[in-house]
Amino acid sequence: MTLELLTDLATPITRGILLGGLYVVIALGLSLVFGVMKLINVAHGDLVIFSSYFAFFAMTSLGVDPILSLGMSMPIMFGIGFAIQKYILNRSFRVSMDASLIVCFGISLILENVYQIIWTPLSRGLTTGYALKSFAVGAVNIPLVYLLDFIAGLAVMFFLREFLGRTYMGKAIKAASQDHRAAILMGINTERIYGFAFGLAMAFAAVGGVCLGLTFPFTPTSGPQFLIIAMGVVILGGLGSMLGTFIGGMIFGLAQCVGGYFFGVAAQMLVAYVLVFIILAAIPRGLFGR
């Protein structure tokens, strides 16, 4: 499956948009934590990969389908996220923001090394029966997992929007991100809200990890690569805008796939980043930034 063989631009365009869904899932978790706590969680990519390995373990050792493994990994990762926030980050916030950033770097390094010890540096993939299937719509050939990525992106975005808009907990998360002191004065236990927001971001990371493992092969050090993509997507869309993140993900996927079509697979990430660079040079706040 090389992109050079594709004669029609319709295929890379469709694939790019669908693949964007994966980046949206990963980026929404990153931007949720950034929006609420003003923390750049540099371990986000590695935590996404945790879910990829968890699904790999569930598939190879327990015989559980990767998508079904989300039933286990989402609550587990929510719990891990809540615990990281409650026992580590809430304490480091009291020291300084720099301390929290360093903690995240530490978590990232620890995870990458633990993955190497347990699963070796070899490349792994969630090769299920359907992971390699594709279907054709007219002349456009679409891998099934790309469609899954897109559905996951939509689902996570709609869930997050409804959650933030309709529940007291969601409103409290929004309030804390807009004015921390005022949120406290409303009777909101902001440290608990932080734990919940981080847990939620990790539950999204679980979804992202499974989609990632179905779409691409991964290694213990794949995390930072996807962290950087997610950062690009968040900044491209504009900080604090959910719709921006969604569009940003699509643009990034498009740039990657269409860029790959014209300049070869080796240059596809280069094309994507150059595009991010150009857009930010023109609109420094991002597409939907405030």
Added chain:
Amino acid sequence: MSQEMLLRVNDIDVFYGSLQVLWDISLVVNKGEYVAVIGANGSGKSTLFGAILGEVHPAKGSIGFKGKDITGLTPFQIVGLGISLVPEGRRLFPDMTVLENLIIGSYTRKARSRREESLGRVYKLFPRLEERKKQLAKTLSGGERQMLAIGRGLMSNPTLLIIDELSLGLSPIAINDIYESLKQIRGEVTILLVEQNVQRSLKEADRAYVMEAGHIVLSGKVENLREEERIRKAYFGVKN
């Protein structure tokens, strides 16, 4: 005194790091009263309120509310007990609508079940807020922002409503409107108010405390304070 004591600040000292900002502050607010704290910028009024809400903890002394010691409790616990602070500068949630701001005001468990009732009360008090309920808070005028901040503070059904710098930055008309509205809730809610507008607070309140450089230098009924030479000199520009 026959009245029921609601808030009692008992001889507190407050430090920021090694810098002392409050000295031996004692203050009492009785149920149903309207009490003003007046003083110049930097006299420690906001710090005093921060201490009452548990944002800073006193190094010495204690704070009691409804007969219970609340020294050392966290702000969200204290808000849950029935104290609501309308902070200086309003501190609204700018990218939320007026309605969302009000709803988040009823976040505490007790307040949630009475949300619709509180909302009706706030809309009756400030009809302007109902007209603008779908607007983002950042699009409101200064007076409307203060109305929203007070309305949001009332949404938690507080026993004690503390308002920090009510008239700061508002037009005289807006200030009048808000003071008229406050008259409507007197009696239902106990009010503790900070003002730089000394004349106004001495007109509206029952009692007042005067702060200077972290100390309370005067206190008493407003009719007596109005006659105090120190106040006349400092705040009304009366020369002897």
